[in-house]
Amino acid sequence: MSTDLADLLRRHVEAGTVPGAVALLGSADPSAEPEVAAAGVAAVGGAPLRDDAIMRIQSMTKVITAVAALRVVEAGRLGLDESVERWLPELADRRVLTSPTAALDDTVPAARPITLRHLLTNGSGYGMAIADSPLKDAMAANGTEAGPEPPALGADEWLARLAELPLAFQPGDGWRYHHSFGVLGILLARLAGRPLGEHLDDDLFGPLGMADTALWVPPGKLDRLPAAYRHDDGGLVETEPAGGGFYAGPPAVAVDHGELVSTARDFFRFARVLAAGGEGLLSAEHLRLLTTDQVAAHLKTPDSFFPGFWDGMGWGFGVGVQTEGPRRGRYGWAGGQGTDFFVDPGGTVGILLTQVELGEHVWPLVGEFQELRPAA
Template sequence: MSVGGLSKARLGRMREIMAGHVERGDVPGLVTLVSRRGEVHVEAFGVMATSSNAPMRRDAIFRIASMTKPIVAAAAMILVEECKLRLDEPVDRLLPELANRRVLKRIDAQLDDTVPARRPLSLRDLLTFRLGFGAVMAPPGKYPIQKAIADAGLAPSPDPTLEAPDAWMASLGRLPLLHQPGEGWLYHTGSDVLGVLIARASGGTLETFLRERLFEPLGMKDTGFHVPADEVDRLPSAYIPNEQTGALEVHDEARGSRWTRPPVFQSGGGGLVSTVDDYLAFCQMMLNKGRHGRERILSRPSVELMTMDHLTPEQKVGAEIFFGDHLGWGFGMAVSTRRRDLISPGSFGWAGGFGTTGYSDPKEEMVGILMTQRLMTSPKTPPVYDDFWTAAYQAIDD
């Protein structure tokens, strides 16, 4: 048994399982990280790109997509602790585009068939995705609001929006909410709005605030909204399965990738790139209840508030594909509410649509991070994720 309580033999089993996903062609490459009680195990498998066969690297810089969301939520809580934002204060003061909301009478209503919102939107609504706006989980084009969201460039997408934040907010402000504030959970958009709010509240850009208040204190030197030109060899090419054949096709080649240039819109919902070691620093800070070494990034009560389930059963209706019967939602991240598989209740974290996942487990004092470059095509977790978490937990040896 090792210091961290992880079995070397069982970590070997994990190695074989994860290598199998690469050998079968499920993913071109991947990096695994399991950290427990200060002991960190990292392994890289496969290649950075199928065209070059360059070996996957531990320091590969991945598009972490929605794993951006917990980081941006933590940034918002820094501003709450400084009393620059308040959880239940209307966001109209800094986001006037969201004042005086109209709400669709029903999901299939025409865009002008609305009623007034019963109350203003709050920061808490953004953090918990209860603002009444987000991804519509229905076949494309089923409802008028879906077409309007897509036409406005507001639909969740693996590709960055080309609108600047002010123009993006103006587009959002022209559309009605899908339900009354606080009534239900809709994925994604709350984090993008949150990113704009943080930028306006701090008087700079979202990236500047994240760098100064999170990335630099945590030593996350490779995390940002693009990969510098002299580091592009560390960016894996991204792949997506063909809908008919299942064969992997290039979605975003590393050379010339849009992630090698600063974005017009710094997306709080999914714009960051990072490494397994950088993301571990963030997860470990959250696992340590806001402390990093001798420095405190967040208070313990803030972390506890962020990592509890804020949703009622009624608010989860329609989002079962995200939550099943074992997950809830905190601030910008999922929270395990019961043990369905091996992951402990109370664990928290999230996945990214470009093929990444990371959770912290307070009960086991453990962090697990998996990074691949295969895009998800559904909110349902892919087999490589399930096998990673099973393999990580079966390696516990105490």
Template sequence: MAFGDFGRAGGDIAFSRRSLLRSSAWLTAGAAMSAMPMGRLAFAHDVSESWPNISTMVNSYLDSKKVASMLVTLGDGQEDHAHTIGGGTLALGDSTPIDEDSLFRIYSMTKPITGMATMMLIDEGLLGLDQPVGEILPAFADMQVLVDPEGSLEDTVPADRPITIRHLLTHTAGIGYLITSKGPLGQAFVDQGLVGGRVSRFPIPGLPNVTPAPNLEEWADRLATLPLMAQPGTEWIYSASIDLLGRVIEVVSGQSFESFLQTRLFDPCGMSSTYFTVPKSEAGRLTTNYGIAGGLTLPIDTGANSIFLDAPFVPSGGGGLVSSAKDYDRFLRMVLGYGLLDGERVMSESAVRVGTSNLLPDAVDTSTTWIAGEGHGAGGRVVGKQYGWGGAAGTLASVDFSLNKRVCLFTQYMPTEAYPIRKEFLAAIQADLKNKLLG
């Protein structure tokens, strides 16, 4: 049994409520950003002195032992190495320092990767953005919709339109999620083993005991038997739709989802440290993930005994990957380069431009959702010229096309609302940029 499969109490929800880097943080400071010493420090990657407020914030968490590690990376255009702030160790009380090759559970930062993989297939004509999913996965052709999202699974009406690939990419398919569904539907996700990311090999209070579906195909077939929470294309509901895209990719490409990501994204991008299953030989690079409860910081998944050393039953396109700061920065570099990385074309410029644009259906009102006032692209939020997402264990990442910048924050703790790191990180960036403008 996978006691730690991502459950209702996961921190992914709170971590995704506000934009990663609001326009007031980056976009009002173009002149200051262009004058940053990033290019001049190509071989001196630590830029703490140039970003004192970020450095102070990061060091406050490290010095107080609230987290074992916190690493910020700041990349400028297509420079081949991001600059860093922070550090720490693989675990509290451990003497092994982390670096850009250390491994972190990135959870929902997997979603933009799955989104870009989907855009590749759309660009190649193997998928259509507005193609009904039922044409690829027939079990999804005739869906039912709950009259009450928290009510009886028998009280339904027929879907008045098909689920499309656009709906899956933007969480507007009406599909539920283990961490957002309530009532009978939420229990059905547990009973059917419709898991997303994994947390631990051991029982964790607050997380349901879930036996996962045996494979991605069966996972998708079971999901198709459950009613939707809303009519497709009408509401933004954080959902298992990005996980379902993993199965769509398998059917359309003729490859396993894991193989497709490896051959089409990870290998071409030089992402040699991004895994659904961390090889035993690399366990020494894997950080420990912590649970924060009642003022206590407790290890819930140690590097040496991590659940990510086991192959998952279901490779989760919505939250299943482990990666390094260096690897994810290479993915962001590729996106920021509109599909070009180190002179090699990984995906087409048009695929990136469409995937990082606002793809929300016109009828969707997001005013009462976590992304109010924002857009949503292929697996990530869109705010102006920014595209990115965060993860349940404190990670976050974004690119800003208008400033030609990329940024990541890596740490490991759950739930994310235990610490106001996102808010403090935003404030620190704003303060540093303001100082640069005034200085």
């Protein structure tokens, strides 16, 4: 095992950054076993954190649903530039704000329908509103604002409420994070004619051996679900108990717009196939689209996401892509509950799983992790 990998986790546990963490470094070589390390506890004052802990991976889900969508394209079910309105009639006849901060009734008709490509590139016109605006207020009021909490609305109701609101920009003419992928999950479920979890299990998780990846943790595995936390001025605050909370057992509402739980080894099984060229999972062309920048330069505006995000950065299909600097060509993404993964052009795969919300306390751990390399 890499001493650096184990030491990194231990140092941050001892410093109080996280109660516990699991990390993995591996390669695209299917004959090489990855290095896996775990440190700390599953809950403050609780049992040691196992290296097969089932973690809330949140936005690391996006790359999985992106791959699932591209497999639908390769099966001939839907084109990348085909309207999604046939399956998502709620999105027909969209109205578009004349500017992202305009009054909600200051709109024009949509110039084009929303397509699968728009969803994969966060270009649908739906997404997080960073600046204060009537649209941001309306999203908070109707329960569609993005945040750290699990979904409170069922998938169909969430989409219906989202569709009550105008788009922030014409489809394909802007970039806003997150909501397009909730819509994508619902699209995949409707295309498959069954819940998203069942489709992903048959199409991806079963064939790849990802036995612990799902939209919730079954009762027989709840001993492997750690507690969740966030930092506040007084230190760590528990937001979900170990073995409990939203992901413990089947949810009360449909979660086709939701996010996954997984383990380090499960996610590695998925990421290693991408790192090795995607054979058996995606065509070379679709893997190229997924892992290279698909956002035009004029759409990378300072108000589209947090300051500095676009510096040397692009967006593929469900992943961020390094476009400049020493990590050029690296792709990956983080989850809001303190998780992160990357894949380097040379085939190195890194996965970090904590259960503490990303913020000023956790980002240094993520940054140090991204500097590591597998042991020689």
